Amino acid sequence: MINLFEKFDTSSLDFLRSQVIAKIKIPSVVIEDDGFLPDDVDSPFSYYTENKGNHRPLYFDQLPLPNRYWRIEATGDQAKVMDMDRQRATIFYSATDNTRLVKEVHWLDELGRVSWVDHYNKHGQLFAKTYFNNNQAVLRKFFTPQGKVVVTWNLPAGDLTLNTGMSIRHFPRIEDFVIFYLRDRHYKLDHIFYNTLNRALAVSLSLGGSGTDTLFWHEPTGDELPGNMQFLMKNATRTKHVVFQRFTDWQKYGPQLRQEDSQVDFRYLGMVYPHPRSNNLHPAILILTNSDQIEQLAPLVQGMPNIHFHIASITEMSSKLMAFGDYPNVDLYPTVTTKRVQELIKECDVYMDINHGNEILDAVRGAFEQNMLIVGFKNTLHRPELLAPENIFDPADVDGMKQRVMTALIQPRLMEQLIDHQREVAGDVKVEDYQKTIGELTND
Known part of the structure; x- marks a missing residue:
């Protein structure tokens, strides 16, 4: 049995991390090697070029x-x-x-x-x-x-x-190269977990044999199922299971798929996320940004004078952003250290995903794992899959965002409900449920 990833992106990392947390050990192979794979993840390119060692990356x-x-x-x-x-x-x-x-x-x-x-x-x-x-x-x-x-x-x-x-x-194809590598390395190929409908699926289809493979589907599903998934439903292949990992897509398609006559079994299984702490209702908001383009920052700061804003950047801040330091409820952290960011994540209980430009320090993911209430505007979201729909606001609805934050911070039961729904929408599952489903898949 192996995990076969096309790329080691965030979804692949989450999938592997879920297995680690659930104490499920499966060898992992990545087809497209970007040079920064974890030590316990293999690749045909790094294997044959013998690129390994203990040197530091290039500054x-x-x-x-x-x-x-x-x-x-x-x-x-x-x-x-x-x-x-x-x-x-x-x-x-x-x-x-x-x-x-x-x-x-x-x-x-x-x-x-x-x-x-x-x-x-x-x-x-x-x-x-x-x-x-x-x-x-x-x-x-x-x-x-x-x-x-x-x-x-x-x-x-x-x-x-x-x-x-x-x-x-x-x-002739990269899939043939990958299959040669898998056999050359003597991997056990009775069951392959893969998470894309491109090269990883092509490997499964070309491999042959009597294996039982599982597609873990994490990509957003539009108005209809992808063509390759429909192919798996209509044709007998090694793939016997399709597991939806997005909760909202499973709600939309699950009831219909479980009733259809199909060559594959459909089910749902999200991810296991670490949550080292609970939300403590501290009236403190965190914003991480490398830009001074922060949507509706002034009316939010002015409209919530009793809530403290912590705004941090790993670079120098512009004079426009530094001017917010004049507000008594705003602290600014230009060229912030990683240690200070970690402290702020523990101190704050609300994260605002309202900065334009790139996300830094995997901020939204960090806030989610810390059970911070995450709110954002429709035009600023970096990780929309980690926000509950009711916490995503139109840029003109500043009052709605303010009301959501202020009410949640003074009502423990409401905050608990919001965090629970935030985790549910993100596909957060318990370790025991994860272990049970993986066990059922591998025993079929």
Whole structure:
């Protein structure tokens, strides 16, 4: 049995973390390796290139430059390689926590278009390059730490070549490469848990054999089921179960699907989230932002004088935002430390997802795990799946948001109900329920 993820995104991380919390140990494989996979997660690319070790990631100012006169200009969001007043490359970080660790460097041609991308891993190694032609990615090469090319991937055609030094193998599709790897590593393939209807499904369909696979469906479902899911319903394949992980989608489709004649069994199972504390009704609001564009901040601060606002940024704050420090119920934390953010998360019991721009420090997720009441505006949401619908407001409805927060903070029973519903909508399930369902799936 294995977990097979196409990418190690937030949903894949949540799925794996749920298993860890529930003490379910299953080997995990990721098809598309971004270089920053956890140590206990495997990938065919990292396996054959032997990219492993205990070195630290590359800090932005350690990036090798081809010209001694070029320089790097950095912010907390990204960095640039500059040649006088001309930009030669854009540096993208591995996270939004101001650690400024290099993940990708996009090198530009004379017209300012991406010419190639250098991919760095968590050991600070250049492990892959992607080459572009007319703004289209056409070729990707994967290297050993010594710089030897091991895998060459023709992106438009989709075929790959694996050169281990002992042999050279050609694969028409990446799915064929993954299947070769899984068998080469002697994984037990009787049951595969996968969570996308793209490459992971293609692996399951091509693998053959008498296995029993399960699709864990976490993506938003529109007005109709995806075509590949309908294919699984109508055709006998290794996939015997489809598990919805979004509570609202299961409410919409579940009753109908469980009555239909189908080749797969449908059921619901959310995620197991850690919740180290309860909501303590402290009249304190937290906002994490790297922008001074915070929706309706002035009327919210002015309209709730008895509630304290803590606004933190991992970068310097503009004069516009710093001016809010004149309000007696506002504390500002420019260039905040990670330690101070952790303290604020424990001290505050309301999180406002009202900043425009990127989310930083996985703020909404952190607030959710701490059982903070999360409210936001329709045009500022970063993680809408973690908010209850009744806590999402129109930007013009400032009074509605104020009323929700103030009422919840003085009514313990209401706050409890709001937090319970917030967790339910996000698909939060108990460990024992998770263990029971996984046990039923694996015993079928």
